Amino acid sequence: MPKISEARTSSPGAVQVTDSTAVAVAEVRKTFKLRHTHSIKESVVAMVRGKTISSTFDALSGVDFAIESGESVALLGFNGSGKSTLLKLISGVLRPDAGTIRIRGRIAGLIEVGAGFHPDLSGRENVYLNAAILGMTKDEIDARFDDIVAFSEIEKFIDTEVKHYSSGMFLRLAFSVAVHTEVDILLVDEILSVGDEPFQRKCLDRIRELQAVGTTLVVVSHDLDMVSKLCDRGILLREGKVVFDGEAKHAVEQMRGSAPTFVDVPASRAFFDEVEWAAAAGIAEGFEVGDRREFRPVEEITRAELAELLHRFEGSAAFEVPATPTFADVPATHPRATEIEWFAATGLAPAGVADLGPDHTVDRAEFAALLHRHAGEPAHDLPRKPTFVDVPLDHPQLTAIEWLASTGISAGWQAPRGTMEFRPETPLTREATVVFLHRYREWHPER
Amino acid sequence: MPLRAGDPVPEMVDPGRGFGLVDVVRRRYLLQLLTRKDVQVRYRGSVLGWAWSFVKPAALFTVYFLALGVFLRLNDTIENYPIYLFSGLILVNFFSEAFINSTRSLVENGPLIKKIFMPRELFPVATIFVAIVNLLPQVVILLLVCVGVGWTPTVAQALGVLLAIAIIMIFALGLGMLFGAANVSYRDSQNFVELIVMVAPWASPVLYQWSMVKDVVPDWLFTLYQLNPVTSAVNLMHQGFWEPTTGSGTVAPHTWVYAGIGLLSSLIVLAAGQFVFHRLEGRFAQDL
Numbered sequence: 001m002p003k004i005s006e007a008r009t010s011s012p013g014a015v016q017v018t019d020s021t022a023v024a025v026a027e028v029r030k031t032f033k034l035r036h037t038h039s040i041k042e043s044v045v046a047m048v049r050g051k052t053i054s055s056t057f058d059a060l061s062g063v064d065f066a067i068e069s070g071e072s073v074a075l076l077g078f079n080g081s082g083k084s085t086l087l088k089l090i091s092g093v094l095r096p097d098a099g100t101i102r103i104r105g106r107i108a109g110l111i112e113v114g115a116g117f118h119p120d121l122s123g124r125e126n127v128y129l130n131a132a133i134l135g136m137t138k139d140e141i142d143a144r145f146d147d148i149v150a151f152s153e154i155e156k157f158i159d160t161e162v163k164h165y166s167s168g169m170f171l172r173l174a175f176s177v178a179v180h181t182e183v184d185i186l187l188v189d190e191i192l193s194v195g196d197e198p199f200q201r202k203c204l205d206r207i208r209e210l211q212a213v214g215t216t217l218v219v220v221s222h223d224l225d226m227v228s229k230l231c232d233r234g235i236l237l238r239e240g241k242v243v244f245d246g247e248a249k250h251a252v253e254q255m256r257g258s259a260p261t262f263v264d265v266p267a268s269r270a271f272f273d274e275v276e277w278a279a280a281a282g283i284a285e286g287f288e289v290g291d292r293r294e295f296r297p298v299e300e301i302t303r304a305e306l307a308e309l310l311h312r313f314e315g316s317a318a319f320e321v322p323a324t325p326t327f328a329d330v331p332a333t334h335p336r337a338t339e340i341e342w343f344a345a346t347g348l349a350p351a352g353v354a355d356l357g358p359d360h361t362v363d364r365a366e367f368a369a370l371l372h373r374h375a376g377e378p379a380h381d382l383p384r385k386p387t388f389v390d391v392p393l394d395h396p397q398l399t400a401i402e403w404l405a406s407t408g409i410s411a412g413w414q415a416p417r418g419t420m421e422f423r424p425e426t427p428l429t430r431e432a433t434v435v436f437l438h439r440y441r442e443w444h445p446e447r
Numbered sequence: 448m449p450l451r452a453g454d455p456v457p458e459m460v461d462p463g464r465g466f467g468l469v470d471v472v473r474r475r476y477l478l479q480l481l482t483r484k485d486v487q488v489r490y491r492g493s494v495l496g497w498a499w500s501f502v503k504p505a506a507l508f509t510v511y512f513l514a515l516g517v518f519l520r521l522n523d524t525i526e527n528y529p530i531y532l533f534s535g536l537i538l539v540n541f542f543s544e545a546f547i548n549s550t551r552s553l554v555e556n557g558p559l560i561k562k563i564f565m566p567r568e569l570f571p572v573a574t575i576f577v578a579i580v581n582l583l584p585q586v587v588i589l590l591l592v593c594v595g596v597g598w599t600p601t602v603a604q605a606l607g608v609l610l611a612i613a614i615i616m617i618f619a620l621g622l623g624m625l626f627g628a629a630n631v632s633y634r635d636s637q638n639f640v641e642l643i644v645m646v647a648p649w650a651s652p653v654l655y656q657w658s659m660v661k662d663v664v665p666d667w668l669f670t671l672y673q674l675n676p677v678t679s680a681v682n683l684m685h686q687g688f689w690e691p692t693t694g695s696g697t698v699a700p701h702t703w704v705y706a707g708i709g710l711l712s713s714l715i716v717l718a719a720g721q722f723v724f725h726r727l728e729g730r731f732a733q734d735l
Binding site: 017021024032040041088089090091092093094095100101102103104105107109115116118120121125128129132133134135137138 | 461463474480487561
């Protein structure tokens with residue numbers, strides 16, 4: 001007979017671990033290194049020219065908590081607060097740079113449903129493949145196969161290739177596999193937004209069943225109502241740090257109630273999340289007006305301000321200003337000289353010009369080119385027809401703008417007759433800059 | 448199953464830390480499914496389908512046979528040259544395919560690696576098995592031809608063929624893990640691998656005979672040539688298929704000694720590959 005030892009406690013850092021602890025996160029830090037080069041040649045060239053090859057930012061730091069077996073915990077926070085990174089750390093996809101993460105029992109992540117699905121395989125083959133990816137054995141899958149198919153409600157099409165499925169059918173099957181895995185700890189990221197209303201309810205019921213049999217749940221979702229109903233406990237993250245850990249209801253209240261950082265960007269504004277993210281990450285400071293702060297979202301951004309935002313976006317790396325200024329109109333005494341010199345050294349600033357024009361506005365095409373350079377000018381196929389009517393095939397920034405469209409960072413505007421326009425010559429606003437940077441980081445979180 | 452009272456309490460473990468290739472053995476069912484998936488989808492949407500895996504080596508064989516066998520007259524000096532050529536060629540092709548595909552396997556499975564944790568060694572290992580599936584029909588053809596012209600191998604010669612395949616599997620997997628792990632951060636790696644693979648058929652006695660090398664290079668260089676695990680495996684193939692169909696054909700001396708060394712050095716390469724893979728693995732999900 002296996003004997004259960006007396007509940008013993010040990011404490012890595014500040015976290016109490018007992019025999020019933022399912023997840024222990026102690027003093028965890030996750031730093032992303034932002035590489036500016038993508039081949040050995042680029043690295044060597046950058047080194048020879050004395051340019052920075054990389055910089056870092058902390059997505060998470062000093063995170064401590066323990067989750068008991070059978071608990072349901074919601075990770076809350078605005079976009080960019082580090083909650084998805086934390087989920088990936090718990091699942092083992094990413095590893096912490098400092099601190100420890102320990103888990104007990106089998107774990108499966110619904111981090112993205114259907115990540116392991118192959119379009120050319122039938123539904124049946126995909127069920128087996130994905131259940132095996134999530135850690136199930138052949139016997140377990142055989143035993144649960146009928147339940148999985150019944151839950152997904154696509155019995156008739158189970159031997160059809162998945163590429164012929166509608167997106168709803170695909171998600172139902174993928175979700176069904178995930179919630180039928182035999183695990184002790186289930187990680188859920190934004191999963192409950194799939195499918196239609198009745199299916200969502202069914203998913204929630206299934207998750208409650210799992211809760212009832214003692215599965216530990218860690219949930220990330222933007223649906224705060226659902227989260228506070230489903231979870232007992234909420235951990236609120238801001239800027240990669242735990243700012244609240246307690247009852248889920250209170251965590252949600254605290255998140256909802258947090259007063260906007262800027263008086264001119266209220267919670268009702270479309271890009272509130274993105275601006276708050278920029279404020280929380282220390283990228284946008286705004287302007288002090290008396291005892292309040294303004295962001296001035298629709299104001300056009302200047303090159304100097306852009307250099308400052310990007311420098312902070314990159315983690316405000318320390319940088320030595322060269323003895324002779326790179327630009328004649330940005331002397332060492334310029335209030336943003338450090339940021340602008342950094343901007344020049346990373347190769348992001350316009351090259352080969354004597355004057356930068358620090359107070360000049362930045363048009364959208366110029367910014368697209370800058371982001372494209374920053375991403376290392378990734379190769380992508382140009383479409384035969386331009387995506388935007390106002391960016392024809394002979395536009396000087398065609399490659400950069402088409403790349404931006406292909407990544408989803410820019411969707412452009414609806415123009416007449418179902419066409420889209422990018423408005424390349426329109427000056428970039430402060431709000432648009434932050435939105436672009438946010439999407440850019442979501443597109444490639446380690447940058 | 449969720450923990451219940453009375454169940455033994457499992458130890459707490461680090462998520463994302465595994466035991467390398469040992470985990471691949473533990474997850475062999477998943478390995479089997481991944482291999483089957485690759486085999487199934489490989490020629491999807493093509494009319495010839497798996498016939499392509501015959502067409503490609505057949506074309507290569509024809510070109511080499513015409514150029515080297517007929518025009519350069521190797522067919523006159525090497526007895527049963529077609530069998531000599533084909534038995535070496537399919538092995539080197541196996542090496543090339545296994546090496547290139549295992550090097551690329553991590554980048555190709557990037558979306559999965561970034562989202563779900565599983566032993567990442569599964570991906571290069573699966574490509575090696577896919578390459579085996581590709582190799583086997585070619586071995587069958589070779590076998591039929593050999594039997595047709597009168598094949599009388601000893602047991603040791605026949606077992607040598609299995610050893611040859613094992614050496615290439617281990618060697619290609621070791622190299623694939625090494626270059627594949629590097630490929631995640633620097634795509635230069637896969638271009639470098641293509642270069643190695645281009646040289647591979649010429650760096651072993653596949654198209655010509657070993658004695659032609661021995662006659663012109665100093666002894667130490669010939670020894671070095673023999674130390675290449677691919678060379679030792681090619682010699683085993685010739686010893687298994689070609690030698691028993693000829694009257695006077697002989698493979699390079701000390702075949703078994705070099706085969707032993709080849710196996711040993713392949714295992715060392717595999718250990719090095721696993722070591723580097725393990726060191727770099729922590730960065731895969733964020734660098735892909």
